Amino acid sequence: MGLLTGKKILVTGVLTDASIAFHVARLAQEEGATVLLTSYGRVLRLTERISARLPQPAPVIELDVTSETDLAALADRVREHVDGLDGVVHSIGFAPESALGGNFLNTAWEDVATAMHVSAFSLKSLTMAAKPLFGSSASVVGLDFDATVAWPKYDWMGVAKAALESTSRYLARDLGKENIRVNLVAAGPIKTMAAKSIPGFSEFEEVWNARSPMHWDVSDPVPAAQAVIVLLSDWLPKTTAEILHVDGGLHGMGA
Numbered sequence: 001m002g003l004l005t006g007k008k009i010l011v012t013g014v015l016t017d018a019s020i021a022f023h024v025a026r027l028a029q030e031e032g033a034t035v036l037l038t039s040y041g042r043v044l045r046l047t048e049r050i051s052a053r054l055p056q057p058a059p060v061i062e063l064d065v066t067s068e069t070d071l072a073a074l075a076d077r078v079r080e081h082v083d084g085l086d087g088v089v090h091s092i093g094f095a096p097e098s099a100l101g102g103n104f105l106n107t108a109w110e111d112v113a114t115a116m117h118v119s120a121f122s123l124k125s126l127t128m129a130a131k132p133l134f135g136s137s138a139s140v141v142g143l144d145f146d147a148t149v150a151w152p153k154y155d156w157m158g159v160a161k162a163a164l165e166s167t168s169r170y171l172a173r174d175l176g177k178e179n180i181r182v183n184l185v186a187a188g189p190i191k192t193m194a195a196k197s198i199p200g201f202s203e204f205e206e207v208w209n210a211r212s213p214m215h216w217d218v219s220d221p222v223p224a225a226q227a228v229i230v231l232l233s234d235w236l237p238k239t240t241a242e243i244l245h246v247d248g249g250l251h252g253m254g255a
Contacts, residue, residue, distance in 0.1 A: 003233040005032030008082045010130060012038045012063070013091030013143075015046060017053050020143055020190060021091035023225035029055045031229060036081055038063035040070070065092055065122035071129040078133055085133040087232040090126055090142035093119040099156035107156055115156050120163035127171055127182065137179040141231045142168055143224070144184040144243060146251050152203045165243060172241035181240040183231050187224035188216050188247035212248035 009028050013021040014037050025035045035058045039047035044062060051058045061077045064070045078085060095115035099107045127140050145154075147162035165184060172182040189204040208216040224246045230236060231244065245251045 002030065002032030003229060003235065004028050004087075007033045007086040007232070008036070008084060009033045009087040009089065009232060010036050010038065010061075010078065010085055011058075011089040011091070012065075012126065013089075014039070014050055015043060017050055018191065018219075018221065019091070020187060020221040020224045020228070021089065022050060022053075023221050024089050024091070024228045025058060026054055027222075027225055027229050028232065029058075031233075033087075033232075034082060036061055036078060040064040040067075063126075065125055066117055071125055074129040075132045078130075084135055085130055085138065086135065087139045087141070088126060088130045089228060089232070090123050090140065092122050092126075093143075093157065093160070095119065095155075095157040095160065101153050102155065104155040112156050112159075115160045116163055119157065119160035120167050123164055123167045124171060127175070127180075131175075131180070134178075134180060137237075138181070139232045140171070140180065140182045141228050142182075142184045143228070144186040145189075146186045146243075146245065146247065148251070152207075168243075169241045176240055181231075181236075183236075183240060183242045183244065185224055185227045185231065186243050186245045186247060186251065187221075187227075188212070188250065189218050190221045190224065191218050208248065208250055211253050212250040213253060214248035216248040216250070 011021055011025045028035050037047055037051055037058050037060045039060050040062055048060050059081045096111040099111045099115050123142050145161050147165050151158055168182050168184050188208055205218050227244050227246045
């Protein structure tokens with residue numbers, strides 16, 4: 001029996017096999033789950049190709065989390081493959097180039113709004129779109145980057161992550177009575193496609209090498225993916241509104 005035997009899990013954000021989301025999908029299948037992926041627009045074909053690298057190719061459902069049409073259609077699109085969901089993984093984040101790289105004081109509201117919509121508000125949108133598919137319990141897990149401090153060059157994406165953290169707590173508050181858990185995994189820096197879009201990403205690696213009490217490998221997304229699997233499982237049935245750090249312990253260190 002695997003940790004997720006019999007569960008049906010929806011995973012967003014699978015674009016490459018180097019991503020945390022890909023390894024969540026892979027481990028979920030290895031632990032007995034049926035996995036569905038989402039993608040949209042021009043990258044949908046890419047997700048379909050990456051799906052073939054999973055132990056079992058997973059269906060890819062079209063979902064743009066900023067599209068009310070796609071959100072409204074999500075439940076029906078999922079039901080074409082499974083009769084419900086036990087878990088959802090939110091691995092979605094985007095900020096325009098002007099919102100990153102040290103341009104914090106000059107970023108226009110329109111670009112800030114895009115970062116907030118895609119990276120934070122979408123946790124609520126995705127959760128509510130999937131809610132009709134949940135049974136007697138469900139687990140929603142989002143991927144985070146510690147927003148308690150300001151990071152070099154992270155700028156408005158850092159603000160969006162702070163909003164994501166707050167959103168997860170309010171969702172946990174309002175959905176707990178329906179036995180829906182909402183948690184985040186705050187991973188250390190991983191060399192993913194998203195990381196490549198962050199100017200000065202190498203500065204994150206330097207910080208972790210200098211301050212983390214445990215060795216941190218920026219090319220290894222598996223520890224973070226394993227934490228997501230545990231939160232999706234039944235082993236933490238009363239854990240909600242939590243941020244589980246998988247960062248080698250850096251979040252607990254001083255200067």
